[in-house]
Amino acid sequence: MTDSTSQATESTNQATSSMNHATESTNQATSSMNHATESTNRATSSTGQATDNTDRAMINTTRTMISFEEAQRTILERAVKGTATADLPIAEATGYVLAERIESGIDMPPFDKSAMDGFAFRHDEHTSVNAFRIVATIAAGDRPGAQIGRGECARIMTGAPVPAEADTVIPVEDTSLLDSREGIPDSGDPVAGGNGERVRFHSIPSKGAHIALHGEDIRAGNTALDKGHLIQHLEVAVLAAVGRRTVKVYAGPSIAFAATGEELVEPGSELGPGQIYNSNASALRSQILAAKATPHSLGVVQDKADDLRHKIAEGLRYDMLLLSGGVSMGKYDLVPDVLRKLGVEIIFHKLLVKPAKPTLFGVKGKTMVFGLPGNPVSTVYAFDQYVAPAIRVFRRHPKPQAIHYCGKLTEAVNKKTGRLLLLPCVCEWVDGQCMLTPLANHGSADIFSIAGANAIGIIPSEMKGVEKGTVVNFRKLYEY
Numbered sequence: 001m002t003d004s005t006s007q008a009t010e011s012t013n014q015a016t017s018s019m020n021h022a023t024e025s026t027n028q029a030t031s032s033m034n035h036a037t038e039s040t041n042r043a044t045s046s047t048g049q050a051t052d053n054t055d056r057a058m059i060n061t062t063r064t065m066i067s068f069e070e071a072q073r074t075i076l077e078r079a080v081k082g083t084a085t086a087d088l089p090i091a092e093a094t095g096y097v098l099a100e101r102i103e104s105g106i107d108m109p110p111f112d113k114s115a116m117d118g119f120a121f122r123h124d125e126h127t128s129v130n131a132f133r134i135v136a137t138i139a140a141g142d143r144p145g146a147q148i149g150r151g152e153c154a155r156i157m158t159g160a161p162v163p164a165e166a167d168t169v170i171p172v173e174d175t176s177l178l179d180s181r182e183g184i185p186d187s188g189d190p191v192a193g194g195n196g197e198r199v200r201f202h203s204i205p206s207k208g209a210h211i212a213l214h215g216e217d218i219r220a221g222n223t224a225l226d227k228g229h230l231i232q233h234l235e236v237a238v239l240a241a242v243g244r245r246t247v248k249v250y251a252g253p254s255i256a257f258a259a260t261g262e263e264l265v266e267p268g269s270e271l272g273p274g275q276i277y278n279s280n281a282s283a284l285r286s287q288i289l290a291a292k293a294t295p296h297s298l299g300v301v302q303d304k305a306d307d308l309r310h311k312i313a314e315g316l317r318y319d320m321l322l323l324s325g326g327v328s329m330g331k332y333d334l335v336p337d338v339l340r341k342l343g344v345e346i347i348f349h350k351l352l353v354k355p356a357k358p359t360l361f362g363v364k365g366k367t368m369v370f371g372l373p374g375n376p377v378s379t380v381y382a383f384d385q386y387v388a389p390a391i392r393v394f395r396r397h398p399k400p401q402a403i404h405y406c407g408k409l410t411e412a413v414n415k416k417t418g419r420l421l422l423l424p425c426v427c428e429w430v431d432g433q434c435m436l437t438p439l440a441n442h443g444s445a446d447i448f449s450i451a452g453a454n455a456i457g458i459i460p461s462e463m464k465g466v467e468k469g470t471v472v473n474f475r476k477l478y479e480y
């Protein structure tokens with residue numbers, strides 16, 4: 001049954017594109033992807049072993065399968081780049097990509113600034129002056145303009161303007177105060193002490209030390225951040241430092257999503273015979289939000305061509321449409337056919353990957369479509385591995401591809417050749433090494449055993465068993 005309450009379009013605070021913007025022409029270029037034509041060789045292990053039943057079924061029913069790497073490449077080539085922008089308060093722009101060049105309107109620092117708590121003085125006097133007379137105390141925030149004469153210095157705080165006559169700051173810890181009686185060390189705090197005292201310098205710093213010169217970081221008119229720069233926390237500080245309160249960023253996509261299946265019931269309702277809770281829709285919603293996109297639930301869709309057609313047609317009005325379930329080989333797995341009939345170009349449908357083999361990627365106009373296998377592990381992983389990079393492309397992320405790390409397996413892993421294995425793992429730093437502990441589960445439906453995974457080990461298709469201690473590539477989970 002369709003959940004009418006979840007059909008309402010959600011409004012969130014996120015910067016989301018209006019639906020279906022113009023696509024960049026470069027992006028429309030057809031990928032040069034060659035679908036690897038499936039042959040019996042491919043699904044047979046290199047050691048000549050027979051493949052399992054699943055693989056036999058696969059060979060008989062489909063001719064086009066692509067590798068994990070090719071799927072990744074294809075998504076990066078064919079994903080649609082968003083064009084809509086949004087103005088966000090700078091602290092809410094973290095993770096977005098700049099849609100404008102940020103020019104500094106000011107010199108930074110705007111004045112010669114002390115980088116230490118200490119004393120500002122003229123460097124060439126240190127050989128002739130035994131003890132400098134303190135004639136001013138300058139705090140951060142004081143107006144520039146304090147003056148010192150010969151043999152004099154100014155007590156100065158970090159961030160305070162350096163007197164024009166001074167060229168060096170000596171840190172307070174390299175000095176000692178003398179009281180009014182010559183040569184007797186003052187017991188007071190050199191920073192808090194009053195003016196009119198004298199101070200002796202010990203290790204003299206080099207000329208110019210501990211002064212940040214006017215404009216040495218950036219000059220007015222120069223670029224602080226380029227268009228296309230990914231905003232992280234440091235960039236938020238840069239934006240604030242040049243006086244910005246809001247910033248123009250590329251908006252995230254509006255993503256329609258639906259779970260297909262007659263057996264699905266929303267959490268909170270009673271389960272009837274043969275029914276299970278719809279866990280994919282909630283997982284997808286949380287992943288969509290984490291990926292800085294806006295979710296629009298289409299509810300649960302029945303495994304009937306009419307219902308699917310209706311909901312998919314609605315979903316094709318968004319920047320992206322995600323469907324869970326109904327993409328495998330069963331009699332009621334109608335999604336690929338309905339997509340095709342609605343004019344979606346299916347770019348790939350089957351992957352030489354375990355889990356989430358029947359993942360589908362298609363495009364219609366400016367809408368990207370993903371069909372994610374319904375098993376809950378597959379849905380979450382397929383979002384992570386295939387949908388998330390497409391969202392990053394949409395959001396103009398400068399490095400949309402996932403980052404690979406290396407880790408050492410703490411246990412042996414069994415696997416057949418022919419399909420790359422995505423292995424749920426816990427990655428942790430132990431004795432100076434990144435260790436990957438695989439989490440055993442009984443299949444793609446078993447989300448319970450792998451809760452807590454933070455990494456996906458990538459075991460190449462040609463590898464058979466992998467021994468304990470082998471260093472393998474992995475990706476962090478949920479790096480959106």
Ligand code: AMP
Pocket residue numbers: 259260261263264276277278279280281324325326327328330333372373374375376445
């Ligand atoms: P399918 O991909 O539609 O063949 O579904 C594969 C398996 O995943 C079946 O056992 C389904 O019951 C289960 N499944 C499909 N959709 C969901 C969902 N939204 N939430 C939880 N399990 C699901």
Ligand code: MG
Pocket residue numbers: 260261262303325326374
């Ligand atoms: Mg189904």
